[in-house]
Amino acid sequence: MRLPHAEPGNRIGLFGGSFNPPHSGHRTVAETALKRCDLDQVWWLVTPGNPLKEHGGLAPLEERVDAVRKLARHPRMKVTAFEALIGTTYSARLVARLLEIRPxxxxxWIMGADNLMTFHRWQSWRSILENVPLIVVDRPDASFAPLKSVAANAYAPYxxxxxxxxxxxxxxxxxWTFLHTRLDDTSSTALRAQRCGHATVVRQ
Incomplete structure (x- = not known):
């Protein structure tokens, strides 16, 4: 749960999510932000649970952290469950805390373009944009609609x-910026559905 080491002045991309499970699409988002925005590190912040999603099928935190570590094998990609340590599932509170302890x-902040569609539903979403730059990376079926979202329109001049x-x-x-990149249509929802289908066959 501890934060990774970083030197003063380092540019750190914060990539938060439940990663249930993590997949190659997540890796594409992280790699794109790392390279295109000239970041020193990307921190994968595995959340205890997304407040906007159901938690019935949420794998244990430790299991998801281990899976992210296996996926994010890169010297400049680090994995932490720091949100659990400070007792929050809200990104705005996480950002505020990081700015306080690592000034x-x-x-x-890094996100896939699909998340920009609902960004305005996040608690204190404006405070995130007002406190850290936002890196949005293209995702399948999310190249144009997110750019017309509430958040994109509200901060269009920036x-x-x-x-x-x-x-x-x-x-x-x-x-904020919107980065176009190669698209990977892998999704956590589809992977969970495949697992459930496999589990059903096994039980029969």
Missing amino acids: RLRFA RWDESRATTLAGIAPPA
Whole structure:
């Protein structure tokens, strides 16, 4: 649950999620942000549970952390369950806490484009955009609609063209960018459905 080590001034991408389970699409998002935004590290922040999702099929936290570690094998990708340590499942509170205890790091929040559609439903979502730059990475079936979302429209004047993405993590927020990349249509929902279907066959 401890935070990874980072040197003062490092540019850290915060990639939060339940990762239930983590998959190659998550890895694509993390790699794209790491490379295109010239980040020093990406921290995979495995949450105890997404407040906007049902938790009935949520795997244990330890199991998900181990799965993310196996997927995110990269010297500049780190995995932590820090949210559980500070007792929150809300990203805005997490960001505020990180800024408080690691004031010499430069943070940016990473999300897949599908999450931008519902970003305005997150608790205190504006405070995230006002405190750290936002990196949005393209996902299948989410290339155009997210750019018309509530959050995208509200912060349209602060959108940076992806050609300038390398400097995003080092500037004062609000600022955000949308990165186009190769698309991986793997999803946690589909993987869970496959597992359930397999389990049903085995029980028969």
